[in-house]
Amino acid sequence: MDENNMKQTTQQENSQTATAPVPQQAAAIEKETGKPTGTEPVSPDAKRTPPAKEREKPVSKPAATKKQPKPVQQVKEEDAAFPAKEHLIKRKVIKTVQLLLMFLLSGVIAGAGSLLYGQENDKLICNIVMVMLGTGIVIFALNASEIYGLYFYEHKGDYKNFILFYLAALALSVVFPLLPASGWPFLIVFVILSLFSNSISGLVAGSVCLTLSVMLENAGGCQIFLLYFFSGLIGIMVFSRLNETFKVGLPIFISLVNLAVCLSVNIILFEEASFSLSQYMFVAINLMMNFILLLIILKIFSNSVIHKDRDKYMDLNDPECPLLVQLKELNKNEYYRAIHTAYLGDKIAKRLGLNDVAVKTCGYYHRIGVLKGENTWENLESICKEYHIPPDARKILKEYVDPTEAVVAKETTVLLFTDCIVTSIIKLFAKDAKAELNYDKIIDTIFDNKLHSGELFHSDISIAQIRAMKKIFSEEKLYYDFLR
DSSP states (O other), X not given: OHXXXXXXXXXXHHHHHHXXXXXXXXXXXXXXXXXXXXXXXXXXXOOOOOOHHHHHSOOOOOOOOOOOOOOHHHHHHHHHHHHXXXXXXXXXXXXXXXXXXHXXXXXXXXXXXXXXXXXXXXHHHHHHHHHHXXXXXXXXXXXXXXXXXXXXXXXXXXXXXXXXXXXHHHHHHHHGGGSOGGGOOHHHHXXXXXXXXXXXXXXXXXXXXXXXXXHHHXXXXXXXXXXXXXXXXXXXXXXXXXXXXXXXXXXXXXXXHXXXXXXXXXXXXXXXXXXXXXXXXXXXXXXXXXXXXXXXXXHHXXXXXXXXXXXXXXXXXXXXOHHHHHHHHHOHXXXXXXXXXXXXXXXXXXXXXXXXXXXXXXHHHTTGGGXXXXXXXXXXXXXXXXXXXXXXXXHHHHHHHOTTSOOOSHHHHHHHHHHHHHHHHXXXXXXXXXXXXXXXXXXXXXXXHHHHHTTTTTOOOOHHHHHHHHHHXXXXXXXXXXXX
């Protein structure tokens, strides 16, 4: 032990002397070699002087930080964003040009109408200014409605149809004063302009057209304006919310009855001429004309706006659709789950008066993301774009699949319950195909869990609709046996 301790002590001393030689050692070295060591006692407070080489070495400036290359994914996202940005700029420019042309042409139409009726210069200027001012208000209403989301249908940012109808209505407003005041078909003008924009924009645009006719007519004035203004206002209100069911019978009846009352009170009862059947003849012609034009316009509106995706939905809801065939080849369990979810979802949506074709489509394709791996919204969204799945169905699928989205639409709520019930029953039968399941208990449990989980906190569905949906599920007990 003593030898080991001595060796360790010696090694420590040697290491210390190797690093910092003491004065005695320096003197001994000078005596033997005759050369000075240059080693002097160093005080603890002295600063270390760098060696000559180190002193002479120039101080290098810190190298400029190299710009790190962007990740490949970020570069791809930025590259993809450029075309989208250019497309938005192009759309904005086109929209601005269209609205500017509408503004200028409205003044041209008003001026041409004034010249046609031989009005003096002061009235001509007044008509042009009033119509262009009204058109400016229409443009403001369109932009304000776009900012505040006041469009009922898919016209946001796309005004070409509205502009065409508005300019045509202004041109017809020049012709209307050639007819008796009781024969002006302004009801259809107000309805058309509101259907292809929204209520406030349609009301303003219809009022501008009516103002032009009244200014050119030079008789009747305020009385005729109020007659057609209120009849047009009623027409806008009853046709403002058309959905997939497209029930137009009652709105047509209400608008025509209101027009008949307004015409009878304001023209027939207050006309200075004696009573005659010809007065009612023009009223009848006006009503018949508005009725026929309403049917034609509503048919066009149905095909171009309300049911424009009908053919696409028919293709997607065909069991032989290529997407469903791919799903069946990849995973039969997912395919049968989609088939059963689509059937029940469609049935419930019809009973609740919802968009049944969209719910059926979402029932088929709410798991279609598995074709690209996991059923994430990114995978599902790419398939939606590739196969042009309509916007209504895409919105429901996003709310259902994307975890960052809240369940808002009633159709999404129907899909949520339908898929959960179908999946639960299929899993229970997978464990025991001969099991006798208590379907009422399963349905009650699922509804209780969903209602207490907070998933439906933002949903638009009502308590009455939830109860009706639960009742429909309970009535389908015979169908659940097909899930074995």
